[in-house]
Amino acid sequence: SSTACIVVLDRRSHRLHTCNLGDSGFLVVRGGEVVHRSDEQQHYFNTPFQLSIAPPGVEGALGDIILTATDGLFDNMPDYMILQELQTLKTASYASVLQTAESIAQQAHDLAYDPHYMSPFAQFACDNGLNVR
Numbered sequence: 001s002s003t004a005c006i007v008v009l010d011r012r013s014h015r016l017h018t019c020n021l022g023d024s025g026f027l028v029v030r031g032g033e034v035v036h037r038s039d040e041q042q043h044y045f046n047t048p049f050q051l052s053i054a055p056p057g058v059e060g061a062l063g064d065i066i067l068t069a070t071d072g073l074f075d076n077m078p079d080y081m082i083l084q085e086l087q088t089l090k091t092a093s094y095a096s097v098l099q100t101a102e103s104i105a106q107q108a109h110d111l112a113y114d115p116h117y118m119s120p121f122a123q124f125a126c127d128n129g130l131n132v133r
Contacts, residue, residue: 003048005038005068015057016066023048025074028058029065029086034079045128065089075121076108 003022010017018026018038025038036058042048048071060066065086073082082104089100111117122132 003070005070007066007068009060009066010057014060014062016060017057023071023074024069025071026066026068027079027082028060029067029083030061030063032083032087034083035064037079040074045124045130071121072112073104073108076111076119077104078120081107 003024004020005024005026006019007026008017009015016028020026020038020041023040023042025040027034027038028036040048067082067086085100085104085107088103090096111119125132
């Protein structure tokens with residue numbers, strides 16, 4: 001299977017147009033808070049849709065951060081951890097964005113291999129009656 005997330009920003013209207021395939025997704029962060037999070041598209045736990053209907057556009061604002069990611073991030077890091085990492089973003093320069101993106105990816109990777117960490121994925125599994133401990 002394949003996942004993808006496409007986000008297009010209409011600079012004139014400040015509208016985001018998005019399309020998700022599978023369990024990828026995106027966050028819109030404004031002023032250090034998540035103002036929009038894409039919905040996961042699943043038949044049931046851990047069984048994502050392979051085709052999707054494009055959701056309605058999302059209003060954007062100057063200075064918003066649009067973070068697109070696969071389930072490799074969202075399954076391992078809750079929004080509050082992602083927001084903490086995004087707070088380290090000092091400028092919109094390529095170097096600053098790259099450093100923050102690499103830091104987020106490394107933290108998600110490290111958490112994925114921590115046997116004592118109760119990830120968002122593990123919490124959702126427990127909510128669906130699976131014993132992951």
